[in-house]
Amino acid sequence: MFRGTPDGDDFDEQRKNMVDALVETGRIEDETTIEALKAVPRHEFVPEANRDRAYVDRPLPIGSDQTVSAPHIVGIMSELLELEEGDAVLEIGTGCGYHAAVTAEIVGDGNVYSVEYVDELAEDASETLSDLGYDIEIRVGDGHEGWPEHTPYDAAYLTCAAAEIPDPLVDQLREGGVLVAPLGTTEQRLVKATKTEEGLDREDHGGVRFVRMQGD
Numbered sequence: 001m002f003r004g005t006p007d008g009d010d011f012d013e014q015r016k017n018m019v020d021a022l023v024e025t026g027r028i029e030d031e032t033t034i035e036a037l038k039a040v041p042r043h044e045f046v047p048e049a050n051r052d053r054a055y056v057d058r059p060l061p062i063g064s065d066q067t068v069s070a071p072h073i074v075g076i077m078s079e080l081l082e083l084e085e086g087d088a089v090l091e092i093g094t095g096c097g098y099h100a101a102v103t104a105e106i107v108g109d110g111n112v113y114s115v116e117y118v119d120e121l122a123e124d125a126s127e128t129l130s131d132l133g134y135d136i137e138i139r140v141g142d143g144h145e146g147w148p149e150h151t152p153y154d155a156a157y158l159t160c161a162a163a164e165i166p167d168p169l170v171d172q173l174r175e176g177g178v179l180v181a182p183l184g185t186t187e188q189r190l191v192k193a194t195k196t197e198e199g200l201d202r203e204d205h206g207g208v209r210f211v212r213m214q215g216d
């Protein structure tokens with residue numbers, strides 16, 4: 001878990017103010033999510049050129065034509081997943097590693113498994129997470145295939161938009177587990193899907209805009 005950085009109190013204060021604003025505006029309300037967002041140093045996950053904007057609630061470019069999600073959407077997705085300590089979680093789209101770190105703050109070390117399509121992003125995220133003290137497993141691959149070696153997962157989420165939920169991800173989720181994903185092509189909707197005996201029980205949580213999922 002996050003052990004601290006040498007950047008001083010300025011980033012800490014910016015991070016606290018950002019999260020407080022998300023709470024005040026009703027974007028997030030669960031205490032575990034609030035504490036997780038306060039704990040993760042987002043500035044460590046973005047390129048140096050964007051660090052002065054790390055605690056503005058907006059997506060930021062991270063290279064390879066990818067972005068890190070705005071903190072409010074990370075918080076919203078975390079709350080929709082209904083995460084608890086000890087849950088095994090599959091993330092599709094590691095990106096810079098920020099979202100995975102927030103998830104790890106909630107479920108604990110050794111419980112987050114993340115798949116990234118771009119080698120360079122996976123390597124950089126792994127290094128950043130390790131430097132900050134997080135124990136998160138990352139592999140390079142096509143997120144459509146999930147990560148079957150660690151099934152079943154209690155929860156899964158996509159940080160990129162897919163046309164539809166890939167079948168392997170459903171198969172790798174335990175019954176009763178929750179998957180959250182932005183779905184759609186020209187128009188994207190944030191969907192919460194709970195796995196039941198009959199299939200997926202879906203809820204629509206509004207329009208979103210994410211980078212497109214890569215792979216087949």
